[in-house]
Amino acid sequence: MISVVILGAGNVATHLFKALNDAKKTSVIQCFNRKIDALNSYKNNVDITDDLNQLKEADIYILAVSDDAIASLSQQLPFENRLVVHTSGSVSVYDLDKKHKRGVLYPLQTFSKEVKMDFKNVPICIETVDKKSYPLLKELAVSIGSPTKRVNSDQRKVLHLAAVFVNNFTNQLYRIGHEITESEGAEFDLLKPLILESAKKIQDVSPYMAQTGPAKRNDKKTINKHLKILKNDQHKAIYKLLTTSIQHTHGSKKL
Structure with missing residues (x-):
């Protein structure tokens, strides 16, 4: 079972939570957002927090936040040497703080909270700095039914x-x-x-x-x-x- 913490409460975070929470091989153990009210719809299904110091230990931390917030948020995470990924198509994997194992889990699709999404129709592009992290991210993507493609930053x-x-x-x-x-x-x-x-x-x-x-x-x-x-x-x-x-x-x- 792959344990996941999702940081963010926007369109991508919402759909990832639903997909990962329903998957058999993954477990969303916590959701974080600076405005806790944005997570109220999750609170009956998962632990929620607005305090980075209260983040649980997990296999993967997914930063599904705005592009401009990725670097700063990764710097503020109160741990190191854990796998931290963002979901952006345009932000470099190296914008993540180097104290982490770094990767990108980019779902190539358009997301709106009110529109249902079948992840079988969502190709996920994967990039990692540490080659050993790639199999885990691929397993995560496959667990929700997504086709995967390994890409580099330029692609x-x-x-x-x-x-x-x-x-x-x-x-x-x-x-x-x-x-x-x-x-x-x-x-x-x-x-x-x-x-x-x-x-x-x-x-x-x-x-x-x-x-x-x-x-x-x-x-x-x-x-x-x-x-x-x-x-x-x-x-x-x-x-x-x-x-x-x-x-x-x-x-x-x-x-």
């Missing part, structure tokens, strides 16, 4: 950067699409099958081959009609930028 950083493009930026485009449809009383829900089909398509073909639309076809009349419809200058700028990017990728003449 993890570019995966995180790419994730911002394919997830965060794409979601912002969904929001703009929602705003555009609402402006004329059209139903955004009608676009949801298209969103799902677009995501499904790249399971079988490359994003390059999957590209369609007026920018790829260099359909200037349609592009100009779209630009006239758009009332928001920021939306126009995004439309032009992405159109130019697609045209550049596919060899079309620019606007």
Whole structure:
């Protein structure tokens, strides 16, 4: 049984707690957060604390906190030579205090507290300074059903950067699409099958081959009609930028 202490109470911490608490080969023995009220929903299932000096001894300490808090929190931990990992895609493993055995357990997925998560669909990227720590972290990830991949710092950083493009930026485009449809009383829900089909398509073909639309076809009349419809200058700028990017990728003449 792998014993775990989770530090943090955000989206990632919440989902990790649920998954690890339900797994047969892991045991979350304690949760820490500086604001104890954020852990109230856990208190009937696990020991909670807001005092670092009260942390229990465990096999793994998972720092599921904001990127800016990782280094400072690892320095404040009142012990050494234990396995301490963070869950960030962009923070270096060496930002963890060197008094610890250091690693990264980066779940490559988007998390929201109110949305259920099946960790079978959450690849976990693992990085360790001490090679001996890797098998334990892999066992932890496998225990919750996640596929695992051993990565180095550079690979993890570019995966995180790419994730911002394919997830965060794409979601912002969904929001703009929602705003555009609402402006004329059209139903955004009608676009949801298209969103799902677009995501499904790249399971079988490359994003390059999957590209369609007026920018790829260099359909200037349609592009100009779209630009006239758009009332928001920021939306126009995004439309032009992405159109130019697609045209550049596919060899079309620019606007």
